[in-house]
Structure formats: structure tokens, C-alpha cells
Amino acid sequence: MVRIKKNNPIISFLIIAAALFFLHLTGLLRPIENFLSYLVRPIAGRFYNFSSDIKSSYNANNNPEELGAKVERLTKEAAILTIANSRRLEIEEENRKLRETLKFAGTGSSRLVVASVIAKEAATEDNLGLIINRGAKDGLIAGLAVVSEEGLIVGKVLETKDTTAKICLTTNRNCQLAAAIQNSDKTQGITDGDLGLTIKMSYIPQLEKIAPGDIVITSGLGEHIARGLVIGRVSQVKNESNEVWQEATIEPLIDLDNLTIVSVIIP
Amino acid sequence: MLKKIGQIFFLVLLLSGVAIVQFSFIFPLPTIYSQINLAAIVLVFTLFFFDFRSALYASLILGFWLDLYSFNFFGFYLFLFFFTILLANWILKTWLTNRSLYSFLLLILLAALAYNLFSGFLSYFSGTSSGGFFLWRASFWSNLFYGALWSELAGLLMFSLAGALTRRFQPFFLEKK
Numbered sequence: 001m002v003r004i005k006k007n008n009p010i011i012s013f014l015i016i017a018a019a020l021f022f023l024h025l026t027g028l029l030r031p032i033e034n035f036l037s038y039l040v041r042p043i044a045g046r047f048y049n050f051s052s053d054i055k056s057s058y059n060a061n062n063n064p065e066e067l068g069a070k071v072e073r074l075t076k077e078a079a080i081l082t083i084a085n086s087r088r089l090e091i092e093e094e095n096r097k098l099r100e101t102l103k104f105a106g107t108g109s110s111r112l113v114v115a116s117v118i119a120k121e122a123a124t125e126d127n128l129g130l131i132i133n134r135g136a137k138d139g140l141i142a143g144l145a146v147v148s149e150e151g152l153i154v155g156k157v158l159e160t161k162d163t164t165a166k167i168c169l170t171t172n173r174n175c176q177l178a179a180a181i182q183n184s185d186k187t188q189g190i191t192d193g194d195l196g197l198t199i200k201m202s203y204i205p206q207l208e209k210i211a212p213g214d215i216v217i218t219s220g221l222g223e224h225i226a227r228g229l230v231i232g233r234v235s236q237v238k239n240e241s242n243e244v245w246q247e248a249t250i251e252p253l254i255d256l257d258n259l260t261i262v263s264v265i266i267p
Numbered sequence: 268m269l270k271k272i273g274q275i276f277f278l279v280l281l282l283s284g285v286a287i288v289q290f291s292f293i294f295p296l297p298t299i300y301s302q303i304n305l306a307a308i309v310l311v312f313t314l315f316f317f318d319f320r321s322a323l324y325a326s327l328i329l330g331f332w333l334d335l336y337s338f339n340f341f342g343f344y345l346f347l348f349f350f351t352i353l354l355a356n357w358i359l360k361t362w363l364t365n366r367s368l369y370s371f372l373l374l375i376l377l378a379a380l381a382y383n384l385f386s387g388f389l390s391y392f393s394g395t396s397s398g399g400f401f402l403w404r405a406s407f408w409s410n411l412f413y414g415a416l417w418s419e420l421a422g423l424l425m426f427s428l429a430g431a432l433t434r435r436f437q438p439f440f441l442e443k444k
Binding site: 044 | 283294295297301320331337353
């Protein structure tokens with residue numbers, strides 16, 4: 001007969017682990033979990049920011065030429081965008097006046113929940129999600145759009161806990177968004193992350209005209225994501241004559257590795 | 268009694284710090300550095316220099332903290348650390364005959380290998396993994412390589428530090444008189 005020692009550490013471990021598991025499943029542990037999570041959020045946020053700074057300087061040191069070319073391209077773009085922005089402001093003002101004249105009720109208001117990134121799920125290919133310090137208690141649900149400080153969509157909420165939520169980035173695999181290209185054909189499709197670096201838009205009919213530089217936005221066909229949030233810019237089009245579909249590679253407009261503050265749009 | 272409570276409190280605080288550093292500092296680092304498994308190294312250190320019981324309790328604290336943060340199923344890290352420590356203890360008892368630096372580094376290496384394999388299997392069978400079986404992916408092996416490399420370096424550093432800080436961990440020799 002197998003004799004179990006009275007003070008066996010394995011048995012003690014399993015009993016405590018089972019108790020924790022049971023308390024977690026029944027929700028009895030939730031107040032303690034929420035309290036601990038709330039307690040460490042500021043420290044975790046600081047650690048994350050520090051780590052993010054290291055990552056940015058590491059990336060910058062590794063690609064100095066690429067960085068130089070990027071600065072040059074962005075300077076040119078900034079000039080073009082300044083002109084475009086002044087036109088947009090004029091149109092916006094005109095739109096406001098027309099709405100007032102027509103007594104248009106508007107398209108409804110959305111709420112922004114600002115959040116800090118406090119951790120990363122794990123360092124594996126499957127788990128590239130980021131953890132933010134807002135959760136179900138703040139009104140977050142799965143599928144909501146996550147935008148950067150600049151207002152560009154960077155991902156969506158995957159799962160929520162009471163005080164935290166897991167978000168996926170647009171460059172992560174299986175982070176799909178209903179998208180539309182701002183071209184003459186108003187091409188629609190689904191974007192998906194590609195190796196955590198770029199975004200891919202597949203199954204685009206051959207007849208649609210897409211060109212590098214076209215801006216890709218959310219199409220509004222996603223359940224909780226409004227139309228018009230900028231996803232990125234088409235950098236490459238894969239168009240083989242013998243294929244039924246063409247594929248576009250989209251480059252995010254900001255570096256998603258350096259996200260520390262994001263906002264979740266609650267429609 | 269009060270001293271004992273103070274010691275436990277300090278250790279809980281220290282292990283909680285390790286868990287936070289692992290989740291909020293190490294995981295977001297560039298890919299090759301993000302494979303440093305501080306939590307597993309600390310557990311092997313506890314097993315090697317203290318005892319199996321302390322290592323199990325430490326894995327309970329670390330596992331709980333990581334499960335609190337993680338969006339894997341609750342108990343993912345508790346089980347992961349439990350199996351890793353169980354295997355490391357078996358290796359320590361059956362294979363290794365002394366407590367030298369070489370033994371410590373070998374134990375860390377095998378624990379890193381076991382941790383990655385258990386983690387892959389748990390993710391795969393719990394359905395959190397996507398994109399095929401983890402063993403057929405190049406990223407798994409490159410992550411394992413970097414994980415093992417950093418763990419060895421961290422182990423070397425910890426062993427030296429422990430030797431410098433306290434006599435408890437220093438090697439001793441039996442001399443014939």
C-alpha cells in the first residue's frame with residue numbers, strides 16, 4: 001500500500017492550487033484579484049514603459065539607414081498632410097454648418113476610454129497581445145476598437161477581465177478587421193496581421209485597382225468598430241495574372257512597438 | 268515567530284516583484300531578450316539552494332501572480348511551474364550528485380527546456396495556440412535557444428552573486444587531517 005507522508009509538500013501544493021482554482025471559478029477570489037491587480041497597475045505600467053523605451057532604442061540602433069529614409073519620407077508627408085488638414089478643417093466647418101441648417105441629428109456619440117499598456121501576454125508567436133489597465137468595469141467588451149494617441153486604429157479588444165483587458169495589434173496574426181481601401185473602387189476586405197510586422201489584406205478581386213500609397217480604413221462592417229479609422233497605407237500589391245485574387249501589404253502609420261497609451265472606442 | 272512572519276512577507280514581496288518584472292518588463296523586450304525566464308530561474312535557484320518545499324511554495328506565489336495577469340486559463344502558470352519544479356527536483360535527486368556551478372547550470376538548462384515544452388503542450392491542448400503544432404515551428408526552437416542561453420547567463424550571475432553575498436552557498440571541501 002502506498003503511504004502518503006503527513007506533511008508532503010506536493011499534497012500541500014495541490015490542495016492550495018485546487019482551492020485557488022475553485023475560488024477563482026466561483027468568483028470568490030475576484031475581490032482579491034481585483035485589489036491586487038489595482039495595486040500593481042502603476043508599478044507594472046512603469047516597468048512596461050521602461051521596457052518599451054529599451055525596445056525602441058534597440059530597434060533604432062539596429063536600423064539607422066532605414067530610420068533616416070523614414071525621417072525623409074515622413075518630412076515630405078508632413079508637408080502634404082498639413083495642406084490636406086487645412087482642407088479638411090474647411091470641409092468640417094462647412095459640414096457643421098450644413099448639419100445645423102438641416103437640423104441633422106447626427107450619427108451618435110462614442111466614448112473614449114484612455115488606458116495604459118501595462119504588460120505583454122507572453123513572448124511567443126501565439127500570444128503577442130498587450131494587457132491594458134482598463135477592463136469590463138470600465139465598459140470594455142471584446143471587439144471594440146483600440147486607437148493610438150494619434151487616433152489611428154492599432155488593434156481591438158480580445159478579452160476582458162474586471163480591471164484589465166487583452167488587446168491584439170493589427171499586425172498580430174488572427175487580429176482581423178473589416179477594412180476598406182480609399183481608392184476609386186472603394187475596395188473592401190479583411191485585414192489580418194502578418195508575422196507581427198505588417199498587415200495583410202487578402203481576397204481582393206483582380207479587377208480592383210489598388211496602388212501603393214492608398215490609405216486603408218475600417219469599413220464599419222465590424223460589429224463594434226466604426227467606419228473611417230485609419231489602419232495604414234498600402235506598401236505593396238501582389239498581383240499575379242494567373243491568380244483569382246490579389247493581395248495587399250499594409251504598413252501601419254505608427255510604430256506599434258512603442259505603444260504605451262491607447263484609447264478604446266465605446267460606440 | 269515575528270521574524271519568521273517577516274521573512275515570509277519579504278519572500279512573498281520579492282516573488283511578486285519577480286512576477287511583475289517578468290510580465291511587464293521582460294515579455295515586452297525585443298524578441299531575443301524577451302525569452303529570459305526569470306521566474307523559472309528563481310524557482311530553480313530556490314530548489315537548488317534551499318529545498319523542494321520552498322521551491323513549490325515559491326512556484327505557487329509566482330504562478331498565482333502570472334495567472335492573475337495572464338489571459339490563459341487560470342492555473343496555466345501554476346501547473347507549468349509545478350511540473351517544471353517536479354521534473355527539476357527529480358533530475359536534482361537522481362542525476363546530479365553535487366551542488367556545483369555545473370550542476371546548477373545543467374539544471375537550469377533542463378528546466379528551461381521542460382518549461383518551454385510544457386508551455387507549448389499546455390497552450391496547444393488548451394486551444395490558445397494557433398498556426399499548427401508548436402514543435403514544427405522554427406520560432407519555437409529559436410525561442411528555446413535564446414531562452415536557454417539567457418537562462419544560463421542569468422544562472423551564472425545568480426550563482427556568483429549568491430556565493431559573494433553569503434557563505435551558505437559557497438562550496439566547501441572536506442580535508443583529511
